[in-house]
Amino acid sequence: MANMSLKETMAGFNFQKIAKDLVVTALLATAIFGSTIAFKTKTAPGGLVLDLRFDIAFYIIAAVVVGRLLLWLTFWRKAPNKASGDILPKGWRTLYAALLAKIAKRFAPTLLVFAIVFPFLPFTDRYLLDLGVLVLTYVMLGWGLNIVVGLAGLLDLGYVAFYAIGAYSYALLAHYFGFSFWMCLPLAGILAAFWGLILGFPVLRLRGDYLAIVTLAFGEIIRIVLLNWYQFTGGPDGLSGIPRPSFFGLEFKRGEGNFADFFGLEYSTIHRIVFLYFLxxxxxxxxxxxxxxLRRLPIGRAWEALREDEIACRSLGLNTTVVKLTAFSIGAMFAGFAGSFFATRQGFISPESFTFIESALILAIVVLGGMGSQIGVVIASIAMIGGFEIFREAEEYRMLIFGLAMVTIMIWRPRGLISKRIPSIFLKKKKAVSGDLVAQGEGH
Amino acid sequence: MSAPSPFLTVEHLNMRFGGLLAVDDLSFDVGRQDITALIGPNGAGKTTVFNCITGFYKPTEGRITANHDDGSTFLLERMDDFKIPKTAKVARTFQNIRLFSGMTVLENLMVGQHNPLMVASNFTFGGIFGLAGYKQAENAAIELAKYWMEQTGLTERADDAAGDLPYGDQRKLEIARAMCTGPKLLCLDEPAAGLNPRESDDLNKLLLFIRAECDAGILLIEHDMNVVMGISDHIVVLDYGKKIADGTPEEIRNDPKVIAAYLGVDDDEVADVEQEIEGVST
Incomplete structure (x- = not known):
């Protein structure tokens, strides 16, 4: 940059446009902060008085304008010789890409090894282990929803319903029939898959926004039924005393014949948490x-083909009804497994755990990770759930930071963190497909 | 015609959209291993006929029958759209190309073989445990895909996304994908649209190859007269939803009604055109 002539340096700017933009920015900032910051009511003897804080408002507005000017001067500046505004020089960019590819190749195995040794690391305490269990639960839910949203391209806003069905299946079967966790786990999956079919039928003909709305309604219906069917589900009181899982019949309790005693260990409550983590x-x-x-089987390819073009699927003899229903029910099945795990971990469930915000969070993980990308879901879960914990001290500002981070990432990477699609089969060389070519399916 | 009965018979087909009669009492035959062209000016109802044959529209009236070599017949107007390629063996392509653009060329061709692969994988249950039968079927499917990639010259691009291919290759891939379903009749909706002369010559060769090697007939809608006149055995001409001519390319070329329809001459002037042609040919 140093040896560039003045003319070249100035070539990327359009002064008129920038000036106009800054005036608009200043006006908008004044409209927002002028009303919210400049006036404050204060309790004083004799009632409320208005506290004028024009100075603070002015500083904030100035900061916004200067910030925007800086953006114009750096990131938004069109480099004179390059088509895009990429700030890295070309040699660096190839180096960066090579480095990224190297990291990407080793990333998944490293992460897996870390996940396995995590409970035994010296710094891992009860709190971190609980957080790990939580993150993994969302990873599993994200992977399950990825089948429906990422592969089949069917936007599902009521995924938490299947999570609830799994959790309540286990809790109710244990409560009324005394079934154990290991018996209920497959049953919960089957029941959730069955409800996936039930949701699938009415939405077969729906596309786009309508599909999203009906799935959203389905999620709410399940929650409200659980809330109001007091005699059966306990309503808002929830169900407590859900049995804990055993390790091949060995209970995690103090005393003879239990897990710690059998392996000659000193009893500790952490054993059960470690077990849950591995479960x-x-x-x-x-x-x-x-x-x-499944992605490598005809059914998985049919899901992806459905996301790409439904009419073409039908012209090739694919029964799209079956394709959609299998996607819904298999996605739901994994939520059912995760739900029964949730019930056994908590020991207590109530409809409050299955609100819309949970569906939104799982969907956010899938979209943020990059739809259809398995490793993307892992990264997004760690970032969202882990990140949420880091900002615990920020209290009410937590949601604000969270929202801001989401907006930033969506501007930076509109197709999610990992937007490339890996082909399910290849002849000579596996080449990732650019995210721009991959369709997003219905409801996006 | 190579066999006594035609593969596809369309009888008294009517398709009404509200007040518009898009197809009006249309009857024609498509012979076995024949290349039949459906031509006509814009808005004549050609694509509507296609959509009726391939089940995307349910005709208001009429019957469409597919007669297989083994004697079985299928009434296409009563079948679900996805069953027509699956059991009646009639495959189609689209006027505006419909590829799975985020999937590779090979994957597109594998989706074309979905139904046999689904059976081979025991409807996923066998496939998920990696049974040997599925592996074999998958290899056979890859071989078939390779065969069609060779015929269409796409072998080099096998692992590239379909959306990355140039336009002419996308047209070819769509035909290859339809051929992977193993059709007895291939319906092509304007396969030469947007192709340059060299590419449309390649297309002619490919269609002749399909007719010769694959025991399949072809029904095509086309505006490119180089393709239509060059390879068709039989031409059906539509105008305002009605059939105005039906015959060999030679007959169609000299049919005054066809010329009138293409030149936009009024009905009462058709006789004049007829005279003119006779004047030229004598």
Whole structure:
């Protein structure tokens, strides 16, 4: 930059445009902060008085304008010789891409090894382990929803309903029939898959926004039924005393014949948490394994073809009804597994755990990770759930930071963190497909 | 015609959209291993006929029958659209190309073979446990895909996204994908649209190859007269939803009604055109 002549340096600017933009920015900032910051009511003897704080408002407005000017001078500036405003020089860019590819190749195995040794690391305490269990639960839910949204391209805003069905299936079967966790786990999955079919039928003909609205309504219907069917589900009181899982019949309790005693360990409550951690890790890996397997089978390719073009699918003899229903029910099945895990971990469930915000969070993980990308879901879960914990001290500003981060990432990477699609089969060389070519399916 | 009965018979087909009669009492035959062209001016109802044959529209009236070599017949107007390529073996392509653009060329061709692969994978249950039968079927499917990639010259691009291909290759890939369903009749909706002369010559060769090697007939809608006159055995001309001519390319070329329809001459002037042609040919 240093040896550039003045004319060249100035070539990327359009002064008129920038000036106009800054005036608009200043006006907008004045409209927002002028009303919210400049006036404050204060309790004083004799009632409320108005406290004028024009100076603070002025500083904030000035900061916004200067910030925008800086953006114009740096990121938004069109480099004179390049088509795009990329700030890195070309040699660096190839180096950066090579480095990124190298990291990407080793990333997944490293992450897996870390996940396995995580409970035994010296710094891992009860709090971190609980957080790990939570993150893995969302990884599993994200992977399950990825089948419906990422592969089949069907926007599902009521995914938490299947999570609730899984959790309540286990809790109710244990409550009324005394079934154990290991018996209920497959049953919960089957029941959730069945409800996935039930949701699938009415939405078969729906596209776009309508599909999103009906799935959203389905999620709410399930929650409200659970809330109001007091005699059966306990309504808002929820269900408590849900049995804990055993390790091949060994309970995690103090005393003879239990887990600690059997392996000659000193009893500790952490054993059960470690066990739960590995349980959810195994369930999540099972989800990933099956999804990857399905992607390479005709059914998985049919899901992706459905996302790309439904009419073309029908012209090739694919029964799109069956394709949609399998996507809904298999996605729901994994939520059912995760739900029964949730019930056994908490020992208590109530409809409050299955609100719309949960659906939104799982969907955000899938979209943020990059739709259809398995590793993207992991990164997004760690960032969203872990990140949420880091900002716990920010209290009410937490949601604000969260929202801001989402907006930033969506501007930076509109197709999610990992937007490339890996082909399910290849002849000579596996080449990732650019995200721009991949369709997003219905409801986006 | 190579076999006594035609593969596809369309009888008294009517398609009404509200007040508009898009197809008006249309009857024609498509012979086995024949290349039949459906031509006509814009808005004549050609694509509507296609959509009726391939099940995307349900005709208001009429019957469409597919007669297979083994004697079985299928009434296409009563079948679901996805069953027509699956059981009646009638495949189609689209006027505006409909590829799975985010999937690779090979994947597109594999989706074309969905139904046999689905059976081979025991409807996913066998496939998920990696049974040997599925592996074999998958290899056979890859071989078929390779065969069609060779015929269409796409072997080099096998692992590229379909959306990355140039336009002419996308047209070819759509035909290859339809051929992977193993059709007895291939319906092509303007396959030469947007192709340059060299590419449309390649297309002619490909269509002749399909007719010769694959025991399949072709029904095509086309505006490119180089393709229509060059390879068709039989031409059906539509205008305002009605059939105005039906015959060999030679007959159609000299049909006054066809010329009148293409030149936009009024009905009462058709006789004049007829005279003119006779004047030229004598």
């Amino acid at each position: 959810i890790l195994a369930l999540a890996l099972l989800t990933n394994f099956i999804t990857n397997r």
